[in-house]
Amino acid sequence: MKILLAIKPIAEILAIVTPYKSQASLIKDELLKIDKKAYEPLISGTVHALQGAEIDIVIFSTVLTPGDSTFFADNLNMLNVAVSRAKSSFLVFGNLNAIDATKNNPLGRLKQWLQEDENCELSNKIVFDTTETNHDVIRVADLKTHVGTLNRVFEIAKSELIIVSPFISSNAIECDTIKCYDNNDKRQLNSIKIDSVREQLSNTVNKGIKVTIITDSTLDLQNNQLKPLAQKGREIIIQSGAKLKLVNGIHSKTIIIDNDIIIDGSFNWFSALRDENSKYFRNESSIVVKEEPAKAMIKKAKTYLEKAIK
Structure with a gap:
């Protein structure tokens, strides 16, 4: 994408499509406020605007909220046009909670397709990439520290531990070795032994601590079937004695320790790869907030999660 941007105007590589003319007009108006010359020729319209055309990147704005119904949901031809016109990337922006992946309609199949591979997700790492922290806030930005943080979470919890991981993989839960590069030499790959999440879960529950794991109900589905990993x-979590809660549309990666510490970021705690050498590995970031600044955040997060679980 960087190469394309270097040699082509943005209007020649990007188009924005949406089911509704009013949304298309609003987007175009906002873009023109930023740079009229650059965005005037950019396509921002309904799917019909792309008929017969191909472009490198297509952004699809769904304009849906839970409970909405739309003619677009059953219009396979229009969705096919939107997807097939993207030569390089097709990016979906919208509330995916409004799309039911179990339905065999165009939007349902689109969500299934988007969820087939965890790597389809655009990381929200940029939100947590900041060096502006105070003594009550800690930034975590590498695999070794993320895994170490997760292990420490199990150790320090006194009465309650809540972990939100939208995706779950037994590979991550059973992993007892991480592979990470030396900070001073990215050519040096180190293998570090760790306590597996599986072991930590059981130990924490056996100490009488209430452990709740929250995951999305559909993100790990493939062809309407739960992926084997x-x-x-999920079976390992249940066998450990921890409570497993399935929630529709959960996408945060959050840890709450008692009422003292909250961790939020882009690291999928129970599914992220533990091998920096893998081609599928992603650099992620999280923010750890503790003590007084954390209390209001924890209260708000718990209220949201309680409503979501119901």
């Missing part, structure tokens, strides 16, 4: 991962 996700199935095994």
Whole structure:
């Protein structure tokens, strides 16, 4: 994408499509406020605007909220046009909670397709990439520290531990070795022994601590079937004695320790790869907030999660 941007105007590589003319007009108006010359020729319209055309990147704005119904949901031809016109990337922006992946309609199949591979997700790492922290806030930005943080979470919890991981994989839960590069030499790959999440879960529950794992109900589905690694991962959680809660549309990656510490970021705690050498590995970031600044955040997060679980 960087190469394309270097040699082509943005209007020649990007188009924005949406089911509704009013949304298309609003987007175009906002873009023109930023740079009229650059965005005037950019396509921002309904799917019909792309008929017969191909472009490198297509952004699809769904304009849906839970409970909405739309003619677009059953219009396979229009969705096919939107997807097939993207030569390089097709990016979906919208509330995916409004799309039911179990339905065999165009939007349902689109969500199934988007969820087939965890790597389809655009990381929200940029939100947590900041060096502006105070003594009550800690930034975590590498695999070794993320895994170490997760292990420490199990150790320090006194009465309650809540972990939100939208995806679950037994590979991550059973992993007892991480592979990470030396900070001073990215050519040096180190293998570090760790306590597996599986072991930590059981130990924490056996100490009488209430452990709740929250995951999305559909993100680990493929062709309406739970992926084998996700199935095994869920079984391990249940066997440990921890409570497993399935929620529609959960996408945060959050840890709450008692009422003292909250961790939020882009690291999928129970599914992220533990091998920096893998081509599928992603650099992620999280923010750890503790003590007084954390209390209001924890209260708000718990209220949201309680409503979501119901």
